[in-house]
Amino acid sequence: MTQPPTLDNQTGHDNNPFLHLIHSPAIILVEPQLGENIGxxxxxxxxxxxxxxxxxxxxxxWPSEKAFKASANAYPVIENARIFTSIEEAIxxxxxxxxTTARPRDMVKQILSPETATETMFHKASENQxxxxxxxxxxxxxxxxxxxxxxxxxxxxVDPTCASLNLAQMVLLMGYEWRKQLDPATLGRKTQFDGPAKEGTELKTNRPANKKELVNLFQHLKKELEYAGFLRSVEKTPQMMRNVRNMIxxxxxxxxxxxxxxxMIASLVKGPHDSGQK
Amino acid sequence: MTQPPTLDNQTGHDNNPFLHLIHSPAIILVEPQLGENIGxxxxxxxxxxxxxxxxxxxxxxWPSEKAFKASANAYPVIENARIFTSIEEAIxxxxxxxxTTARPRDMVKQILSPETATETMFHKASENQxxxxxxxxxxxxxxxxxxxxxxxxxxxxVDPTCASLNLAQMVLLMGYEWRKQLDPATLGRKTQFDGPAKEGTELKTNRPANKKELVNLFQHLKKELEYAGFLRSVEKTPQMMRNVRNMIxxxxxxxxxxxxxxxMIASLVKGPHDSGQK
Incomplete structure (x- = not known):
């Protein structure tokens, strides 16, 4: 399994130099019918x-009030949209x-998945195409x-029994895969790019316990379990404590x-009788 | 660049044996507000x-006419949906x-992308989890x-300046990435994958606990900690129990x-006085 991306890669790419160096793909909607779908x-x-x-x-x-409303605040995209009277002009x-098509056509043309298509586009874009x-x-x-x-x-x-995606969904999948191409974590897999400071894979507000703290915890727990009679079998105690250590x-x-x-251990051992004394 | 998938991989998976051997993830919607969004x-x-x-x-x-309509013929999913009164029951x-969350939380919990999450889930599912x-x-x-x-x-x-995805979009991305995991072209890239559910190749004496067993454990522990006076602060109890759940x-x-x-909990609570009775 690959390394999970770091937090930074997940939530923001503001400091990702590729965003500014690579031209993103143009999204060309051919004769869309409903303004809502454009939005x-x-x-x-x-x-x-x-x-x-x-x-x-x-x-x-165009302009379309419905597109504007349906864009849910993505106004800059709508406002800067360009209108063309033919595909040839638009491209x-x-x-x-x-x-993008829902089914293959009777044409000699390479068929790509969203992922391989964006990989290819990223490759072209990185050559300034x-x-x-x-x-x-x-x-x-x-x-x-x-x-x-x-x-x-x-x-x-898609599942062949339920194959149709709507316009926005297909744009979403392509945008998502494009974004993944720009992700330093993705780049790292492909090109050895190290990306920005990796700060670990988890959000940590505390530091990991050191082994001394863990050993003290194991000893504390073992002492109390022995005292309580949980570890009565001398032969089974080492295996039981190994399991407990592994769990922790x-x-x-x-x-x-x-x-x-x-x-928690101290409290469970002490029980309710002393709880008011402190 | 990887080899583009073949046409068969793109358009239909009917003859993909993994579809039938691997349990797909349950999709759990927590307190959705609008029937349309469920649909x-x-x-x-x-x-x-x-x-x-x-x-x-x-x-x-529930049932919801709006959900039914919005599902655009995905009736079997709607008709077989199960309703629960708590997350604990549902899982x-x-x-x-x-x-799935839009932002990281102040918790020590692994953060995954849709892709790495589905990789992980696929790995678990292939072990029959x-x-x-x-x-x-x-x-x-x-x-x-x-x-x-x-x-x-x-x-x-997502782009941090326009970060919110709606419910169906997030489900779409997760479903899409899950589907990619099942794709033979994707499987071909995974070097470590040995196929699903090989019995006898791994010595497994235990299975991962299910969430019901965990919830029962949390409840048991909470009850005893309350009884022992460990959870004396009413305001701090929820946070404390969240930390405990996260740890476990x-x-x-x-x-x-x-x-x-x-x-161990029962034994620590009972203490040494009864240990000779059995």
Missing amino acids: TAARAMANFGLRDLRIVNPRDG ADLQFICA TIGILFGREKSGLTNDDISLADAIVIAP IRMQPTDQDVRTLRG | TAARAMANFGLRDLRIVNPRDG ADLQFICA TIGILFGREKSGLTNDDISLADAIVIAP IRMQPTDQDVRTLRG
Whole structure:
């Protein structure tokens, strides 16, 4: 299994130099029918840091109040959207294009998954190529003519019995996979890139307990368990205490955890009778 | 770059043996507010072949006409959804749980990406463990108490300036990553994968405790700590018990470990006076 990404990689990429060096893909919506769908697609773009929205012949015109509302505050994406009257115009400046489709077409064209498509696009972008992703009409998708303009086809690995994703969902998956390409943790797997200061895989407010604290805890617990008669079998005691040590070590306790555990043990042993005395 | 998956991997997994051998994660929606959101979440599940929907206290009751409509034909998921009155009940039979959150919490808990979380879950499932994913309320997410029942936290790598994903979108991303785990192309990349459920290859005397056993342990411990006067501060009790739950869950106890811990607690409480009686 791969190393889990660090906290920083999960929550923010502000200090990720790749965000500023790599051109993100343009998102090209071909003849979308409903403003709401344009809005939710824009929102999904914003979730993953995509900015370049291009719309070919939106059926209900532009600007669209419905798109604006449905974008749930992703206004910059909507406001900066560019409208085109043909796909050819919309992709004129782009060098590598993927076309999303729900099913393969009868064409000789490379078929990629969202992951391999974004890997390929990232590779192109890192060579300063301009890239984009085509998304079709809600009902009918992209025509074969549309697709013929693309360098590759992208199909999501959906369940064949329930295969249709809506426009915003497909934009979401592509945006998500693109974002993963920019993640230093992902980059680390591919290119040995070390990324920014790795601060461990967990949020730690306390330091891990040291072995001395753990040994003291084990001794405290053993003494009380012996006193209570829990460790009556002399032969079984070593195995039992090994199990207990393994359990507690698996817990990866902090120094505070060790204090809590020792407090609990002392309290359970003392019982309620003395509890008012302190 | 990896080899692009073949067409078969992209469009259908019907002949993928892993689909039938591996238990998919349960999707647990905690106190969802709107039926529409339950419906779109169910649809996202169906898109990626997930079937086991569990709902804790849906605000607007159940069954929900709105959920049914919004599911866009994912009726089997909606019709087979199970309703629970507490998270503890909803996860009682599960052995490994991830909690989806928008931000890290002040807890010592492993933080995973959707990808690493599903890798981990796939690994657990291939050892025949039962797995699930918790999703919080639309407005407020999961509470720290909810999260303390989970083995790990999942955070999607969103843009920090536009970080919120809706319920169905988060379910979509998790379902998508889960599906990728089952994809033969993905499996091909995993060098360590030996296939599911090989009996006899590993000496396993114990199974991981399920959440019901853990909840019973927490309740037992809490009762005794209260009785002993350890939990005297009413305000601090919830935080203290969260810490204890987190510690024990990090321990990844087996069913035998839970019995050992409960035996230790009982013994410490009873003390030496009765030890000669048996």
